[in-house]
Amino acid sequence: MRHNNAYWLSAFCAIALAGCSEPQLQVPVYPVVEDTLVHKINADGELFAVNSVSINAPKTVQGPRFIASLAKEYSEVQPGDVVVTFDATQLLRSKVKASSGLGAVVADEQQKLAEQQNEQTAIGLDQTLNGHEFSFADRFSIDDVQIRSRLEILDSMQNKEYLGDKRDYLGWQEQSFSQRSNGELELLQLQRNQQQSLLQQAESGLAALEIRSPHQGILLFEANWRGEKPEVGGMVFPGARIGSIPDLSLQHIKLQVIEQEAIGLAAGQKVTFALTAWPDDNLTGEVVSVAAVAQSRERRDPRKFIEVVVAPTRQDPRFMPGNKVRAELWVDETDNVLMIPLQAIFSDQQQLYVYKHDGTRFIRQPIEIGKKSLSHAQISRGLQAGDQIALINPER
Structure with a gap:
């Protein structure tokens, strides 16, 4: 009885040990066949x-502009439809300011011209009077001591010299006046051109308050770097892209x-x-x-x-x-090519090879490949149709 118990105990242990042993690893194989190699991505x-018209804020106005109204995004628009309208308040203020500035510059220019004309007239009268006095002094200058005393003669010579210096001074004053008046007028002309330019910009901006669709299409708005799209009341800068049609x-x-x-x-x-x-x-x-x-x-x-x-x-x-x-x-x-999966190809020192099944074992078989897809490669040398290769490394 004890012998039978020992027998069954030993048999049970043998079965348990056999169950705990590792199963033999099965290497999956792939048969090499001719097939169509398709390379798809x-x-x-x-x-x-392909053709899209960009919607940009007009560049004719300096400084930002504000959107007054927008057509609905993704809506279909026809040629001539208004897609964006800008607020005119700031442009109207700029126009009034430019008009007032231009009027002030024109008034200053007229006043300056009148002042220059009066000053030039005064200088001309002084030069005319000086000419008469100098001519009179030169004509009636008598240096004979028998007729006039020495003091009178010296006084007459000094008067003539003074009139000559005064004539030179009036000539310099006339030349200086000419240079100064030209500079003042040029400065006023620059101010006038500046105000006219501001006025033209305001008028151009008022004329471009609306952006219309040039052709039939769908309205798409452009998102900025924060991912925000244009909205009513939003601020845009000159030339900024608002959307496209x-x-x-x-x-x-x-x-x-x-x-x-x-x-x-x-x-x-x-x-x-x-x-x-x-x-x-x-x-x-x-x-x-x-x-x-x-x-x-x-x-x-x-x-x-x-x-x-x-x-x-x-x-x-x-x-x-x-x-x-x-x-x-x-x-x-490519039709009718030998092809194998890329996972079955290995490399060692820049040599490609596969594990080819040779009866009871796998051997390394050097190969050369041609065209490849994302999953398979064409075999140009090293294998034949019917060969079987390992899909994993059997040595590991």
């Missing part, structure tokens, strides 16, 4: 209008492709896409351009993206600028 983007008759797609996946992209490649609002309705297009430089999309996102522009094969009535799109870019499609 998935990307997201949005529609945009895209032409809905011609729209393209702007896609963002991750830089590492953008290998092989080129103009002319086929594109299939669908609007996110209608995911089951597949449409087609063609790559128009591929950006040469990758750019970051968000500050905290380390990835960089290549911008790809796609032209749809036909324009759809559902197209609207800003609509989101999911697309597939068909970079390449």
Whole structure:
């Protein structure tokens, strides 16, 4: 009885130990076959209008302007419709101020001209009188001591010399007056031009209080760096972009492709896409351009993206600028090639190889690859159809 109990105890322990042992690892294999290598890239983007008229605040006015009214965003506008109206209060004040300043400058100019004319007349009269006195003194100057005393002769000579100095002084005064009067008039002319320029700016601003749509389209407003869009009462600076009116008759797609996946992209490649609002309705297009430089999309996102522009094969009535799109870019499609998954390819010292199944074991098989997609690669040398390779490293 004790012997039987010992037997069953040993058998139970053997079974328990067998259950605790590790199972043999099974290496998944992949059969090498000929198939079609398709290189497709998935990307997201949005529609945009090729032709779009920008709405900007007029540049004819210095300083900010204030919005008095706005048409509804995303509303359809017709040619000539008013989309933005600016407040005229500040412009009217500027016009009144410029008009008053211009009137004051014109009055100062007229007063200055009258003062200069009076001063010039006075200088002319002094010069005429001095000329008569000098001529009289020179004509009746007698230096004969038998007729006039020496004191009278000296007094006459001094008077003549004084009149000559006075004539020179009046000539200098006339020249100085001419220079001074020209400078004063030029200064007043500058002030007058300045006030006229301010008046013209105010009048131009009043004439541009309304921005009208040049063609049929949809009204879109531009968000500033804070993400805020224009609103009534908001302040805008001259030349600032307020929005745009895209032409809905011609729209393209702007896609963002991750830089590492953008290998092989080129103009002319086929594109299939669908609007996110209608995911089951597949449409087609063609790559128009591929950006040469990758750019970051968000500050905290380390990835960089290549911008790809796609032209749809036909324009759809559902197209609207800003609509989101999911697309597939068909970079390449090659029939009847040996292809294997990229995960089965390993490298060592710049040599590519796979683990080829050879009866009961796996051996390293050097290979050379050709074209690649995001998941598979073409085998140009090293394998044949029917070979089996490991999908993971069997040595590990």
